[in-house]
Amino acid sequence: MTSPHLFHQPLLSTKATGTPRRLIVTGGDSAYFPMISELVASIRALPNWRATDLACVDGGLKPAERQRLANVGVQVRAPQQLPLPPQARKALAKRPNLAIGLSKLWLDQLFPNHDTILWLDGDAWVQDGQALADLFTAAEAVVTGAGPQAAPTHAMASVPELFTHKPFRLRWLGWGFAQVRSILYKNSAVARLPWKVRHQAGQRPTLNGGLFALARQAPHWAVLRQWQKTILARKGNVFSSDQLAIGLTAYVSGLPMHYLPVSCNYMGPWFMRSQPGGGPVICEHYWPHKPAGIIHMAGLEAMRRPEGGLVTAFDAESGAPLQTSLRFSALHPDVPLP
Numbered sequence: 001m002t003s004p005h006l007f008h009q010p011l012l013s014t015k016a017t018g019t020p021r022r023l024i025v026t027g028g029d030s031a032y033f034p035m036i037s038e039l040v041a042s043i044r045a046l047p048n049w050r051a052t053d054l055a056c057v058d059g060g061l062k063p064a065e066r067q068r069l070a071n072v073g074v075q076v077r078a079p080q081q082l083p084l085p086p087q088a089r090k091a092l093a094k095r096p097n098l099a100i101g102l103s104k105l106w107l108d109q110l111f112p113n114h115d116t117i118l119w120l121d122g123d124a125w126v127q128d129g130q131a132l133a134d135l136f137t138a139a140e141a142v143v144t145g146a147g148p149q150a151a152p153t154h155a156m157a158s159v160p161e162l163f164t165h166k167p168f169r170l171r172w173l174g175w176g177f178a179q180v181r182s183i184l185y186k187n188s189a190v191a192r193l194p195w196k197v198r199h200q201a202g203q204r205p206t207l208n209g210g211l212f213a214l215a216r217q218a219p220h221w222a223v224l225r226q227w228q229k230t231i232l233a234r235k236g237n238v239f240s241s242d243q244l245a246i247g248l249t250a251y252v253s254g255l256p257m258h259y260l261p262v263s264c265n266y267m268g269p270w271f272m273r274s275q276p277g278g279g280p281v282i283c284e285h286y287w288p289h290k291p292a293g294i295i296h297m298a299g300l301e302a303m304r305r306p307e308g309g310l311v312t313a314f315d316a317e318s319g320a321p322l323q324t325s326l327r328f329s330a331l332h333p334d335v336p337l338p
Contacts, residue, residue, distance in 0.1 A: 020140050020215075023053045023114035024132070025107055027079075027100035028122035029060030035123050035297075035304065037337045038328040040074060042125040045335050049129050055111060059097035072338045080106040084232060091238045101242045104209065105224040108216045115217075116140050118157075121210035123304060124265075124296040125328040127282060131264040131293025138258035139213035155256035156220050157213035158246065159265035160205035182206070184251075187244045191236030201244075201251045209243030210298055211265045223249045266292035267299075270313035272324060280324070280331055282313075289316040297326055 024043065028036050036056060043049050055075040058066065066076045079099035084092065092098050103110060107117045116139050118132065126132060138157035161183075185202025214220055227245035236244065250257045263284055271283040273291070283289040302309025308327040315322060324330075329337060 020115035021053070021113065022116050022118070022136055023055055023111055024118045024120060025055045025057065025111065026120050026122050027057030027059055027103065029097040030062050030065060031304070032059075032122040033061060033065045035125075035327070037068070039120060039122065039125045040069070040072060041335050041337045042127070042328045042332075044072070045332070046126065046129040049132060053114065057100050057103050057110070059100040068338045074338070077110050079103040080110055085235075087235050088232045088238050098238050101209070101239060102228070104242045105221070105228050105245060108221045112216070116213060116215050118213040119211060120294070121296065121298065123298060124210065124294055126294050128291055128293040134260055134293075135213040135264055138260060139215050139218075141258070143256050153256060154215040154218040155258045156218065156246075156250070157258045157260060158207040158250070159211060159260050159262060161208055162205055162262065184244065184247045187237060187240045191231045191244065192234045193230075197248065197252055201247050204247065204251045206243065207246045207250060208265055208296075208298075209240075209246055210296055211294065212246065220249055220255050223253050223255055227253070263290070263293045265294055265296050267296045270311055270324070270326065271316045272313045272322065273316040282326065282331075283316045295326060300326070303327060
C-alpha cells in the first residue's frame with residue numbers, strides 16, 4: 001500500500017512525450033444550465049484557456065441547451081450506463097441527475113481521447129486560470145510510490161476541505177468523550193463499511209468530489225470504481241458515493257494524491273476586493289486576502305436560482321459587511337454567455 005502523503009515525495013518528471021491532451025468536464029441538468037453556461041464563459045474569457053477542450057455530462061439538459069453548448073465547442077455526452085443495485089436504481093429513477101455523480105468516476109472511459117481530465121461541478125466557475133494550471137500539472141506530474149519496487153505513477157489532484165470557520169464535527173457524549181461525526185465517517189457508516197475503514201477515513205479531511213484532476217493512465221480509476229461498487233452494494237448514499245470513493249481511495253487504498261490549496265476550490269467565507277478597472281474580485285478569507293482561483297458555490301441554493309441570490313461577504317480592505325452575488329454573470333456582466 002502506498003502512502004497517502006505523497007506531497008512529501010519528490011517529483012520525477014512531467015509527461016515527456018509532447019503536450020498532454022487536456023479536457024475540462026462538467027455536468028448538470030436543465031436547472032443547472034445557467035451556471036454551466038457561466039462556467040464555460042468564465043473559462044473562455046481566460047486568454048490562456050480559450051482553446052481548452054470542454055465537455056458536459058448531460059444529466060437532463062433540454063435539446064436547445066445541448067445545442068447551445070455544442071455551438072461553442074462543448075462536447076455533450078450522456079452519463080455512463082452502469083449496472084446498479086436496486087436501491088441505487090430507485091434513487092436514480094427519482095433523481096436522474098444523480099447519474100452525473102456516478103459518471104465522475106468513469107470519465108476516462110467517457111472521454112478516452114484525452115490524457116488529463118479535470119472535473120468541475122456545474123455550480124463552479126473559474127476566476128484565475130492559475131488554479132486550472134496547478135490542477136492539471138499536479139495530475140500530470142509523475143511521482144514515486146512507496147517501497148523499493150514501486151513504479152513511478154500519476155497522483156490525483158484534489159482539494160481537502162480545511163476551513164477555519166468549520167470546526168471538526170464531533171458529538172460530545174459526556175465525561176470528556178466525543179464521537180467523530182465527519183462527513184467521511186457518516187457516509188462510511190451509512191454505507192455500512194467495516195469499522196476499520198470508517199476509522200481510517202473518518203478522521204481525515206473530506207476531499208471534495210466537486211473538483212479533481214486525474215491522468216487517464218492513473219491507477220486510481222479502477223480503485224475509485226471498485227469503491228463505488230462496494231458503497232452502492234452496501235446501500236450507501238448515491239449522492240455522496242463519488243466523494244466517499246475518492247476519500248477511501250486516498251486514505252484506505254493509499255493511492256498517491258497531490259493536495260492543492262483551498263483557492264483551487266474556494267467555498268467561503270467570502271471576501272471581496274475592487275480591482276482597478278476590472279470590477280470586483282472574490283478573495284480568500286486568509287490574510288492577505290488573495291484572489292481565489294475557482295469559485296465553488298456548493299450548498300448555496302440561492303445562487304442556483306435564475307436571479308442569482310445574495311450572500312454576505314466582507315470588504316477585504318475595511319472588513320465591512322456587504323451583500324453580493326457570487327455568480328459569474330453578476331460580477332462579469334460584459335462577458336457573453338453561450
